[in-house]
Amino acid sequence: MDKLKDTLQALIQPLLAIVAGLLVGAIAILLVGGDVLETYREMWKGAFGNFFFLTNTLARATPIILVGLGVALAFRAGFFNMGAEGQMVLGALSAALTALYIPGPGLIKMLAAIIAAIIVAGLWSAFAGWLDSRFGMNLLITTLLLNYIATLFAGYMVAYPFKDRTGSSALSQTQMIDASAMFPKLFQGMTVHLGFVIAIVLALGMHLFMKHTTKGYEIRMMGGNPLFASYGGVNRGKLMIISMFVSGAIAGLAGASEVLGTQYRFLDGSLTAANYAWSGIMATLLANSNPIGTAFAALLLSALQTGGMGMERNTDVPLEISSIIQAVLILFISAKITISFIKRKKAGAKDGSAV
Amino acid sequence: MLLEMDSITKSYGLVTANRNVSFNLRKGEVHALIGENGAGKTTLMRILYGMESPTSGHIKINGQPVVFHDPTDAIKHKIGMVHQHFMLFPAFSIAENIVIGREPKKSMMFDRKKAIEETISISEKYNMPVDPKKKVADCSLGMQQRVEILKVLHQGAEIIILDEPTGVLTPLEVKELLASIKSLAAQGKSFIIISHKLSEIMEVSDRITVLRDGVVTGTVNAGETNEEQLSRMMVGRELVKLERSTLETGKPVIDVSGVSIKGNKAKPLLDRISFQVREGEIVGVAGISGNGQSELLQAISGLMAIDEGTIVIQDQNVTGASVKQIRDSGLAHIPEDRYLWGVSKEATVSDNGIMGHLASTSKRGILNRKAIRTLVSEWVDRFAIKTGSLNTKAQYLSGGNLQKLIVAREIAQQSPFLIAAEPTRGVDVGAMEIIHGELLKRREERAAILLVSSELTEIMKLADRILVMYEGKIVGELDAATATEEQISLLMAGGKAVG
Structure with a gap:
């Protein structure tokens, strides 16, 4: 009974946000002189209209789901990991370089690339956790700033030492990896690849992990009330470093999956320009850090993008409508955070009073 | 009218x-x-x-x-x-x-x-x-x-x-x-x-x-x-009068000696605190809130670092140890502020219940839902905790029922040393009766209990010995059997002991 109510309540707000986003989007469409129903129909078609569009949406959702899951894990523990972008980029770079330079058969290259991405991105993220637990440096700020270091470092690496000098292109990118090390496509001729399966399995796995393991329990308690967790004997510093490692590792996996499954090389700016990391953070916030919810929210955000592209192809309405809808979603998410903050403050004032 | x-x-x-x-x-x-x-x-x-x-x-x-x-x-x-x-x-x-x-x-x-x-x-x-x-x-x-x-x-x-x-x-x-x-x-x-x-x-x-x-x-x-x-x-019913038997106290379970926390004010938060609590003994700490009781409890339970002194629980030196190590050495702790330390309001009754009980409710890192249900529902029955279900969020429980859940959780540790801080703050008479009864039962079972309370009557009712804290110091130790409320009040207000 309680569970059902909680689930429904958890669903109401994201749904309201989506409805509001679509309404505001409708106003914007009217303002640019478009036909609302027609535009949304084209948007739907662009995202889910046929098998190609559907799998394209799933492919685009893959990195968003993975980043979202990584961030969700840290958020659940109450640690605001804003460094998904840098972690993802370092993961992608490590995966590309490992796949390029490790000798051996394709499968070994692929696995080594994944492991390298996980370790590098995990350590990069855990470093921020360590700075916080050891020196009290605010995690939110360090992770944000570490993004710049990571993306600029990766940019340098592919602009100079590891730049692809074989082709005629002047892009800052690595060489293309061996075809044998690439993620297989799920369907012939479609963009969606093995990474999507990994993402879905991981979402389910994280759901079970959170619910049924002692570590998951400790993470939930730390996120719910850090003082309670410390009082009960959970070591905050240790948990912070561990959960930041895993959180970063999953973001790194997102990067690896993009390299191995979609781009087949590391191209400077390709991950940051697509805003995968920030969409992932949005998905997490929209789903209140619930792993399965995060996967759905990531799918929604991805559909907004791919649908927006379809809409732009077939109507006169510009792609920016998608951004407007996303912006309204963000507004609603921040409103949700504010409301729960106010509620918590109010509840705090009521504590201990006789009723 | x-x-x-x-x-x-x-x-x-x-x-x-x-x-x-x-x-x-x-x-x-x-x-x-x-x-x-x-x-x-x-x-x-x-x-x-x-x-x-x-x-x-x-x-x-x-x-x-x-x-x-x-x-x-x-x-x-x-x-x-x-x-x-x-x-x-x-x-x-x-x-x-x-x-x-x-x-x-x-x-x-x-x-x-x-x-x-x-x-x-x-x-x-x-x-x-x-x-x-x-x-x-x-x-x-x-x-x-x-x-x-x-x-x-x-x-x-x-x-x-x-x-x-x-x-x-x-x-x-x-x-x-x-x-x-x-x-x-x-x-x-x-x-x-x-x-x-x-x-x-x-x-x-x-x-x-x-x-x-x-x-x-x-x-x-x-x-x-x-x-x-x-x-x-x-x-709506008769209350049972509490019976306190006289007990022979045993060896010291906790030995606090010369513990100080300097803090960043002119006066230290804790000033050379020394005391022992023995088996089968309830030691009450009286004092107006804010005279170092919270710091003392946090120091003992490992939540706050101390600058000087040693703390020994069950012959183990736990000075500077982690909360987990201290708990493992034999401490259970009913915290003074239940919402601040004692629960996670967003979490369910059973999640709040198993904090500190993970060893008995999990196997190789996997939670045993059945063991958890058995454990927590037994407390719900024994302490008459009013809750919708074990999956109800803690925030929907009234203060008294939440307190009973915390007391049940900590008493179930069956630890040799128990800190009971404000165990009945804001709870009603019925719940108070249950909690006091359980504390006395632990005493009968030869646990050492440190009771910190701003309610003098509670301390006088339960404690064998009474320590009075004022401005971070222990300013007096009294035998509960002979101490009067006036004596304690005077010490609490910073006056000198009389008689």
Whole structure:
């Protein structure tokens, strides 16, 4: 009974946000002189209209789901990991370089690339956790700033030492990896690849992990009330470093999956320009850090993008409508955070009073 | 009749907080409103003060029906309320706080001189001395309460509602407050007092109305009743008298020696604290809150680092050890602030229950849902914890039920050493009885218990020895069998021990 109510309540707000986003989007469409129903129909078609569009949406959702899951894990523990972008980029770079330079058969290259991405991105993220637990440096700020270091470092690496000098292109990118090390496509001729399966399995796995393991329990308690967790004997510093490692590792996996499954090389700016990391953070916030919810929210955000592209192809309405809808979603998410903050403050004032 | 509340009913959805409650107040009367947590006292007073509107029923003042939409309406009808948590501006002076909302003005400007004069005149009129220029932040809680009452009087209140007025006061301050209430009543002011504390109620009130589950179980004259009868009316059954056997104490379970925490103020937070608690012994720590008790508990349980001294539990030196190590060495801990330390409000009852019990409720890192259910539902039964289910979020439990859950969780550790900090703060008589009984049972089972409480009666009832803390030091140790309340109060206020 309680569970059902909680689930429904958890669903109401994201749904309201989506409805509001679509309404505001409708106003914007009217303002640019478009036909609302027609535009949304084209948007739907662009995202889910046929098998190609559907799998394209799933492919685009893959990195968003993975980043979202990584961030969700840290958020659940109450640690605001804003460094998904840098972690993802370092993961992608490590995966590309490992796949390029490790000798051996394709499968070994692929696995080594994944492991390298996980370790590098995990350590990069855990470093921020360590700075916080050891020196009290605010995690939110360090992770944000570490993004710049990571993306600029990766940019340098592919602009100079590891730049692809074989082709005629002047892009800052690595060489293309061996075809044998690439993620297989799920369907012939479609963009969606093995990474999507990994993402879905991981979402389910994280759901079970959170619910049924002692570590998951400790993470939930730390996120719910850090003082309670410390009082009960959970070591905050240790948990912070561990959960930041895993959180970063999953973001790194997102990067690896993009390299191995979609781009087949590391191209400077390709991950940051697509805003995968920030969409992932949005998905997490929209789903209140619930792993399965995060996967759905990531799918929604991805559909907004791919649908927006379809809409732009077939109507006169510009792609920016998608951004407007996303912006309204963000507004609603921040409103949700504010409301729960106010509620918590109010509840705090009521504590201990006789009723 | 000055005030009549007639058949007040207040429902929130399916929950009825007040059902057909009738309540009245005569001029110059002190009328106490008592009941367990969740009995509907505060709801009734919020209705009277215009903060809630009743689902049905009427309020009459001097025979005239009135409707209050917000507290301003209530204040206009000369009703004033002093909340449990004071509503003062700490950075402002006493005079500024008292005149707030009715500030004297000179043309457009605030007239501070007049404000001070008004404060002096009102404090003299009601014989409640204050220093008008003193900042509220520098006042004791007792003084702050006096300011609250004067503020209400300055607003012209004839009916004054006091919500749990003595919760934060020292015994001496309580005496002064009760005296002030009596003298104000003699001058024609009328009081409604919400309280848990039966002895104070018996001393100060003329009539007592008891609420239980939102219904009035009776209104009695204070002269014609006694505490037992009132408890029965509140709880709805007889309370069992606690039996304390005399026990031979064993070896020391915890040995605290020379523990200091410097802090960043001039005075250390803890100043060379040394004591032991032995097997089968309850040592009470008395003191006004904020004299180092919280720091002492956090130091012992590993939540706060100490600068000097050693702490030994069960012959293991746990100085500087982690919370987990200390718990493993034999500590269980009922924390003083249940919402701050004791639970995660968003988490379920069972999640809150297994903190510290993971070893017995999991296998190789996987939680055993069945073991958890068995464990927690046993506590729910034994402690009569009212909860929808084990999956109900902790925030939906009343304070008393949450406290019972925490006590059950910590007692179930069966640890040789137990810290019980404010184990019954804000819980009702029924829950208090259960918790006290369980603590004494642990004592019988030869556990060592450190009981920290701001309730003197609780300490006197349970403890074998009493330590008194004042400004971070232990200023006295008394044998509970012979100690008197006066002795302890004096030590708590920083006086020297007598006798």
